Amino acid sequence: MRRKTTAPRPERPSPALGTVPYFAFMGIFLVLPVVANVLQAFKSGGSWSTDSLARVLEPQYVDAFVLTTNLSLxxxxxxxxxxxxxxxxxxxxxxxxxLKNVLLSYSAMASQSGGVPxxxxxxxxxxxxxxxxxxLPALLQGFRLDSFAGVALVYLYFQIPLMTVLMLPALSGLRREWHEAATTLGAKPGQYLKDIALxxxxxxxxxxxxxxxxNSFSxxxxxxxxxGGGLNLVPLLIGFFIAGNVMIDESFAAALATVMxxxxVIAMGARTLLDRRSRAWLDH
Known part of the structure; x- marks a missing residue:
């Protein structure tokens, strides 16, 4: 008798293939622009040079980074x-x-708002x-939106709801049993907040x-x-050096963007470390 031969099963594609579109997207729209920007920062007059990066240390540009940092803080x-x-x-x-649903929806929407509108x-x-x-002319007399305080006020419109959206999962992770146990042991609300919640x-x-x-820095x-040009902020300087009517210098704009x-990256790296520690706390 002949043995029945079974046709070989087709090999299944590797699960790693499913990540190809993601990595292709990240490579084209994130990695390549960053690499191109860094390479441009090391050019001056068409040749390789560190002049553009050294120029960032000039006082007026250091002041721009200080002002941008202060505004962000x-x-x-x-x-x-x-x-x-x-x-x-x-x-x-x-x-x-x-009301809770309305505030949650508004916070999610406002945290992503910004720009010209x-x-x-x-x-x-x-x-x-x-x-x-x-x-209310007397109340707002002397107030200008193009000042440091004016720009900061507008930034708060999306910074406050963004903080709300970010902290809600962590606050939801605080277990009621912790508060009940602290209260049973005689802890006051301030002690629970200081010794457990915070x-x-x-x-x-x-x-x-x-x-x-x-978010504010960028x-x-x-x-x-x-x-416009009323504040010496780093993102505005980059825009002026890329598309300005007079002072166009793409290499120096790339140098400013590289430092920025x-x-x-330092801020986001520190946030990643803190986020891992937070998940470790809330998962136990």
Missing amino acids: VTALAGGALGLVLAWALAGAQHPLW LAFAFIATVGAQGLLTWL PVLAPSLGGALLLLFA AYATAYALA MFVI
């Missing part, structure tokens, strides 16, 4: 504090459910000819603040629409 700390309070209220609120909304509200400026939330809080810092469209990316 102010908006990160102020937005982080207010966003944490809002997230804490939403995490503990049960009723009315519709947001700038125009504030100009129409508290600008030189804005509605509130016309209704130490657990510290990694998530630090990571969220670093993300807010990076913002361009909103600041450009509000201040270095700052953001």
Whole structure:
């Protein structure tokens, strides 16, 4: 008798093939632009040189990094504090459910807003000819949206809800049993907050603040629409050196962008470490 021969089964494609579109997308739209920018930063007049990077250390450009850092710190700390309070209220609120859902939806939407539409909304509200400026001239006298305080105010519009969205998962991870156990042992609300809640939330809080810092540090469209050339901010300088009417210098713009990316990478690297520590806390 002949033995039945079975046709060989076709080999299944490797699961790694499913990641090809992702890595192709990341390579084309993230890795290649970064590499091209860094290479451009080491060119000057068509030849390899470090002149553009050395020029970043000139006083006016150092001042730009200092001002951008200060703006990012102010908006990160102020937005982080207010966003944490809002997230804490939403995490503990049960009723009315519709109001909680509205605030959650608004926070998710506002955290991604920005650019020219947001700038125009504030100009129409508290600008030189804005509605509130016309209704309350004494209160807003001397206030300018193209100033440091004005740009910081507009940044808070998306920094506060972003902090809320980032902290809600961490606050939801605080177990009720911890609070009940602390209360049973005689701990007051302030002691529970200081000795239990804040130490657990510290990694998530630090990571969220670093993300807010990076978000503000790299913002361009909103600041450009509000201040134009009125503020010496790094993203605005990069835009002027790329598409300015007079001072076009792509190599120096790439050098500024390279230093800017270095700052953001440090912030995001620290956030990643804190995020891992936060997950380790909440998973136990």
